[in-house]
Amino acid sequence: MPTMAGRAQRADDVARPGPAGSSPASLRPQGAPADAPNSGSERLLPLLHVENVTKRYGATTVLHDVDLRVADNEFLTILGPSGSGKTTILRIIGGFESIDRGRLMFDGRDLAHVPINRRPFNTVFQDYALFHHMSVRKNVGYGLRVRGTPRQDIARRVAEVLATVGLDEFGDRYPAQLSGGQRQRVALARAIVCEPRLILLDEPLAALDVNLRAQMQRFLKDLQRRLGIAFVFITHDQEEAIVLSDRIVVVRDGRVEQDGTPHEVYHRPRTSFVANFLGENNLIDGKVSGVDGGMVRVETPLGMFAGTASGPVSVGRPVLLAVRPEHIAAAPGGANEIAGTVTDIRFLGPTATLDVSPTTAPRLTIKLRQLGGAVAMAPGERVTVSWSPADTAVIAQGPTEPGRAGSAPP
Amino acid sequence: MTGARSVLPKLAWHTANLGLPVIFVLAPILSFILISVWTLDHGHVIARFTLANYAAFLTDGGYVSVYGTTVLLSLEVTILNTALASAVALFIFRRAVRIRFLLLMIFVLPLFMSYIIKVYSIRGILGQRGLFNEGLLALGLIGQPIGALLFSRTAIFLTLAILYLPYAVLPIYLALDRIPANYPAASVDLGGRTRDELLHIVAPLAMPGIVVAAVFTFVLTFGDFVTPQMVGGTEGFTFGRIVFSQFGLALNWPLGSAFAVILLGTALMAVALAGLFLRKEHIR
Numbered sequence A: 001m002p003t004m005a006g007r008a009q010r011a012d013d014v015a016r017p018g019p020a021g022s023s024p025a026s027l028r029p030q031g032a033p034a035d036a037p038n039s040g041s042e043r044l045l046p047l048l049h050v051e052n053v054t055k056r057y058g059a060t061t062v063l064h065d066v067d068l069r070v071a072d073n074e075f076l077t078i079l080g081p082s083g084s085g086k087t088t089i090l091r092i093i094g095g096f097e098s099i100d101r102g103r104l105m106f107d108g109r110d111l112a113h114v115p116i117n118r119r120p121f122n123t124v125f126q127d128y129a130l131f132h133h134m135s136v137r138k139n140v141g142y143g144l145r146v147r148g149t150p151r152q153d154i155a156r157r158v159a160e161v162l163a164t165v166g167l168d169e170f171g172d173r174y175p176a177q178l179s180g181g182q183r184q185r186v187a188l189a190r191a192i193v194c195e196p197r198l199i200l201l202d203e204p205l206a207a208l209d210v211n212l213r214a215q216m217q218r219f220l221k222d223l224q225r226r227l228g229i230a231f232v233f234i235t236h237d238q239e240e241a242i243v244l245s246d247r248i249v250v251v252r253d254g255r256v257e258q259d260g261t262p263h264e265v266y267h268r269p270r271t272s273f274v275a276n277f278l279g280e281n282n283l284i285d286g287k288v289s290g291v292d293g294g295m296v297r298v299e300t301p302l303g304m305f306a307g308t309a310s311g312p313v314s315v316g317r318p319v320l321l322a323v324r325p326e327h328i329a330a331a332p333g334g335a336n337e338i339a340g341t342v343t344d345i346r347f348l349g350p351t352a353t354l355d356v357s358p359t360t361a362p363r364l365t366i367k368l369r370q371l372g373g374a375v376a377m378a379p380g381e382r383v384t385v386s387w388s389p390a391d392t393a394v395i396a397q398g399p400t401e402p403g404r405a406g407s408a409p410p
Numbered sequence B: 001m002t003g004a005r006s007v008l009p010k011l012a013w014h015t016a017n018l019g020l021p022v023i024f025v026l027a028p029i030l031s032f033i034l035i036s037v038w039t040l041d042h043g044h045v046i047a048r049f050t051l052a053n054y055a056a057f058l059t060d061g062g063y064v065s066v067y068g069t070t071v072l073l074s075l076e077v078t079i080l081n082t083a084l085a086s087a088v089a090l091f092i093f094r095r096a097v098r099i100r101f102l103l104l105m106i107f108v109l110p111l112f113m114s115y116i117i118k119v120y121s122i123r124g125i126l127g128q129r130g131l132f133n134e135g136l137l138a139l140g141l142i143g144q145p146i147g148a149l150l151f152s153r154t155a156i157f158l159t160l161a162i163l164y165l166p167y168a169v170l171p172i173y174l175a176l177d178r179i180p181a182n183y184p185a186a187s188v189d190l191g192g193r194t195r196d197e198l199l200h201i202v203a204p205l206a207m208p209g210i211v212v213a214a215v216f217t218f219v220l221t222f223g224d225f226v227t228p229q230m231v232g233g234t235e236g237f238t239f240g241r242i243v244f245s246q247f248g249l250a251l252n253w254p255l256g257s258a259f260a261v262i263l264l265g266t267a268l269m270a271v272a273l274a275g276l277f278l279r280k281e282h283i284r
Helices: A005-017 A085-096 A135-144 A152-165 A180-192 A210-225 A238-244 A262-268 A272-277 A402-407 B005-034 B050-060 B063-094 B095-114 B115-126 B133-137 B155-178 B183-191 B194-223 B226-231 B239-248 B253-278
Strands: A049-058 A060-070 A073-078 A101-106 A121-124 A198-202 A230-235 A249-250 A253-262 A282-292 A295-300 A304-310 A318-323 A334-345 A352-358 A366-371 A382-387 A391-396 B039-041 B044-046
Touching: A049 A230, A060 A073, A060 A101, A060 A253, A073 A085, A073 A238, A085 A121, A085 A198, A085 A230, A121 A180, A121 B183, A121 B239, A135 A152, A135 A180, A135 B194, A152 A180, A152 B063, A180 A210, A180 B115, A210 A238, A230 A238, A230 B194, A238 B183, A249 A272, A253 A262, A272 A282, A272 A391, A295 A318, A295 B039, A304 B155, A318 B183, A334 A366, A352 A382, A366 A382, A391 B194, B005 B253, B039 B253, B044 B253, B050 B063, B050 B253, B063 B095, B063 B194, B063 B239, B063 B253, B115 B133, B115 B155, B115 B226, B155 B194, B155 B226, B183 B194, B194 B253, B226 B253, B239 B253
Parallel strands: A073 A230, A073 A249, A121 A198, A198 A230, A304 A391
Antiparallel strands: A049 A060, A049 A101, A249 A253, A282 A295, A282 A318, A295 A304, A318 A391, A334 A352, A334 A382, A352 A366, B039 B044
């Protein structure tokens, strides 16, 4: 479900024909303009660099040349369906899995021979892995205790961290006496107590119910800002990824499909998979018939449409047009228009969706999403729908895989 | 009114649940507790109340000292076996998941064999011309066979330890097996070394299994009378043998029953101690 209503913000995206694609590593400091100079020498060193990592289990390759960088203080989400290899990436960073090819660089240092317990990261496990035989205080203090921190320092630091996660009163409880959300906070407290440079979070919100999850998302985001620690967060939930992240790395079948800000991956998908996986999209096959700067003209069975390229395209190249349902108006007027018949209207509360079948291709369906939920139309009515070229992502198809090009190091 | 109709099946169910243990466990125990306060008169058991049987335990022919040495022997076996079994269980636990079950089966395989056969095998190994002595002789490590290996307290100690080891391995391994796989991962992730994991995670979580193993070993070895008889010779006079001899040889059922009650009391004390110890453990 698309949840972003970012029409106003998109204005600056439109002017640039896919800067996200050309600078996938996105190492600029937060808030800096996206098209800041990004030449090799001026580039900031990433905190963590997963460098062209390949991982095999026997004959199966689960990660193909995965390359991703985590900047200091960054909230990075690795997003992908189950079996995409996202957990394997996390386990490799944590040190729980070996690498068949590639490197893992941290602060310019190769981590190949750094054992798990010496890595300056901590993990929040999917089911928290809280030690059930230890009190909350003991759990949180564990990392300090095994480092030989003096007792009174442990007590002070644990109290601080428990206050940070809002569990000051719960130090003497046992994990079994806590709710799901509280356990989650204990797991976070335990991970941050040793002041790691990076925290790895393996789908930590998956076990929580919907309301609690929204609450924990806000908490996580807020905590990450306050601490200034880089978070590498794993999820299969695209909404969660969009809400939380500074940057999203979309993975599928052990490959990076796209790497960019939530805006970039949502509005400028570089592959059909990304276009489908994050929210809803209307996808139309076509062929490039003209390129004019960032503007691309595409010939499709439904007519000629204009769109904005997410990556390099040339005339004659097969492409996919992606248009969000919320960007299509049920009225003529945009540069891209289709005439058709309303086949279905669904009221969803704050919004309503319309299905329109084009007159020239009645078996296709164009989905529209209207704000306000009231639609002054009925099924069977004839309608002309329209949308702007700026809202049309042109995704290159065919021989080269655009997703991989986007993740290659410079 | 849910009525009598639903009461009847319930009653039958409770009778089956409680009745069978009452008939087969509680009744025999109660009967020998009862006989232990009866009198033996010219070879006949008479239902006349007396505490003479218990008094005999305290005053007559060194029963107390046999009791004492048996407790000591059982404690020694318990300590040795709990330590050995902990090591074995930990060894199995540290192997790859798919071979763990196989290894466990190998270690508990002796449980499936006849007790008597095992004791005879051990006799064959420990005897004057047994495997052990012959081996040492052949290697030239000793000049003549070590006689003390069999028909001695050492022989009982060794045999009991060998026989009852699987009973200690099993509960400890099961406790280890219940440790969630991500606890060790979390420990090392937080900077813990193998030592920290053993000390703070594995040991506390294995403790219930270790305590059960200790109780099993103590109770089983304390009551055993076959091993002491078969490998103990004249030196191996344990409390279990005394109980057996009162029933089987002296036909003094009241005295035997009194000793059996003392044996039961000792076992219950071991269980109670274990219970006290485990009460501190947190139940999930």
